[in-house]
Amino acid sequence: MIHQYKLNGYNIVLDTFSGSVHVVDEVAYDIIAMYETATPDEIVSKMLEKYGHLPDVNEAEIRECIDDIEALKAEKKLFSEDVYEKIAKTYRPSNYTIKALCLHVAHTCNLNCTYCFASQGKYHGERAIMSLETGKRAIDFLIENSGTHVNLDIDFFGGEPLMNWDVVKAIVAYGREEEKKHGKNIRFTLTTNGVLLDDEVIDFCNREMHNVVLSLDGRRDVHDRFRKNFAGEGSYDKIVPNFKKFVEKRGDLSYYVRGTYTHHNTDFLADILHMADLGFTELSMEPVVCAPGDPCELTEEDMPVLFDQYEKLAVEMISRKKEGRPFTFYHYMISLDGGPCIYKRVSGCGSGTEYMAVTPWGELFPCHQFVGDDAYSMGDIWQGVTNTAMRDRFARCNAYSRPDCEDCWAKLYCAGGCAANAYHATGDIAGVYRYGCELFKKRIECALMVKVAEMETE
Amino acid sequence: MKRIVTVKTRDLKDSAKNGGCGECQTSCQSACKTSCGVANQNCEKNSK
Incomplete structure (x- = not known):
């Protein structure tokens, strides 16, 4: 399977199953499009008709291009075959070992964001914070179930995790002791709204947190529309200085300033550029997750606007890089020669199998987006995974499990998509969130184009 | 090839x-938390 598209002056051909990317001229672009359905003579005739007026297009040139395409096909870099279905059916991430936990250390929040998928941090339940005992047990549970994995991930999430900061620090200290004993490397990460981000937190994060995600939606009016405190006041002016201080002290360590866009700010490029202009360079902006019918929900009419925004973002990133003021956009980070292996590309994020969320009371869910939905409870950190049927269902969710993905060129970039998105959009983790797919494909097209443009200038 | 440049x-x-x-990082954990993909993960073996 191939995917051809034109973007920002580049003609790009992606060979889905080898992962090969080709940049071609107009003639080669059209020949590749005809290659599998036309004879060489038909191709020559058609190309001479269309491009024969150009000085470098004659029959010999066209036949040479056809030969080049034939050679790439022989090298399995064009029109390569799908040989991964068996992997999708048989691969289980290390026989159900667990490598990542999202610790909900605080089901409470100091903001009252109206669009919050977690219902202001409470996940449709009571306010709760995780005890140190539960946090320590989560570390033990992860290590006990990690098999031969060395690198383990723990994300402190909420609600707002800084509302249970002493426990976060104590869990990290315990994790550092235990990782040494067991030959593991725990990467701690933290997601915060920034309200309680002070010097002490910053210094601790810079010592211990592999990555920190800072929630900012962009322009002040966009951010403050939803991200308000309980008095109804916007939080922008409170958190931006904290984030600036954090990033200043962060040095080269990893962080993301992460926003959410909704139906109300489909011009989200302005928000990303606002973040960049504030001095933040590691940026992420996500489509809202909300209930069908919510006023925030993205609509069919929003799609072309959003596609245009992603394309303009890509062009702007290329331009700013040339000007010496680059920034990174999470979804355009793509390593063409060092990216994930086919197993990862087929099996996806590992939710419900190697990645799970832990509630303040130690209950396990397939990921943070299922917390609060009792139908998706999987067990707890003392008894382990008892809902093995649920685990099996999540294990079967992969790049080859959905009929809609069968002919999709992007399936080895998304692994079949986010199970939670699918569930929220269709009621089934094996469903397809169509808008999510369309946005994802646009982002991949843009990401590949940015890479191609960067290589051209290097 | 005159008309085709193949990217590495x-x-x-x-x-x-x-x-x-x-061994690679769990995709959703690192930044997005809401719209997982795998393309932007680095291979742990290659990044060493």
Whole structure:
């Protein structure tokens, strides 16, 4: 399977199953499009008709291009075959070992964001914070179930995790002791709204947190529309200085300033550029997750606007890089020669199998987006995974499990998509969130184009 | 090739032979938290 598209002056051909990317001229672009359905003579005739007026297009040139395409096909870099279905059916991430936990250390929040998928941090339940005992047990549970994995991930999430900061620090200290004993490397990460981000937190994060995600939606009016405190006041002016201080002290360590866009700010490029202009360079902006019918929900009419925004973002990133003021956009980070292996590309994020969320009371869910939905409870950190049927269902969710993905060129970039998105959009983790797919494909097209443009200038 | 430039990419079929170690970061954990993809994860073996 191939995917051809034109973007920002580049003609790009992606060979889905080898992962090969080709940049071609107009003639080669059209020949590749005809290659599998036309004879060489038909191709020559058609190309001479269309491009024969150009000085470098004659029959010999066209036949040479056809030969080049034939050679790439022989090298399995064009029109390569799908040989991964068996992997999708048989691969289980290390026989159900667990490598990542999202610790909900605080089901409470100091903001009252109206669009919050977690219902202001409470996940449709009571306010709760995780005890140190539960946090320590989560570390033990992860290590006990990690098999031969060395690198383990723990994300402190909420609600707002800084509302249970002493426990976060104590869990990290315990994790550092235990990782040494067991030959593991725990990467701690933290997601915060920034309200309680002070010097002490910053210094601790810079010592211990592999990555920190800072929630900012962009322009002040966009951010403050939803991200308000309980008095109804916007939080922008409170958190931006904290984030600036954090990033200043962060040095080269990893962080993301992460926003959410909704139906109300489909011009989200302005928000990303606002973040960049504030001095933040590691940026992420996500489509809202909300209930069908919510006023925030993205609509069919929003799609072309959003596609245009992603394309303009890509062009702007290329331009700013040339000007010496680059920034990174999470979804355009793509390593063409060092990216994930086919197993990862087929099996996806590992939710419900190697990645799970832990509630303040130690209950396990397939990921943070299922917390609060009792139908998706999987067990707890003392008894382990008892809902093995649920685990099996999540294990079967992969790049080859959905009929809609069968002919999709992007399936080895998304692994079949986010199970939670699918569930929220269709009621089934094996469903397809169509808008999510369309946005994802646009982002991949843009990401590949940015890479191609960067290589051209290097 | 005059009209085709092939970008250097990881051969996915080859990655079936030496991949699957499971050491790479869990995709959703690192930044998005809401719209997971796998394309932007780095291979742990390659990044060493």
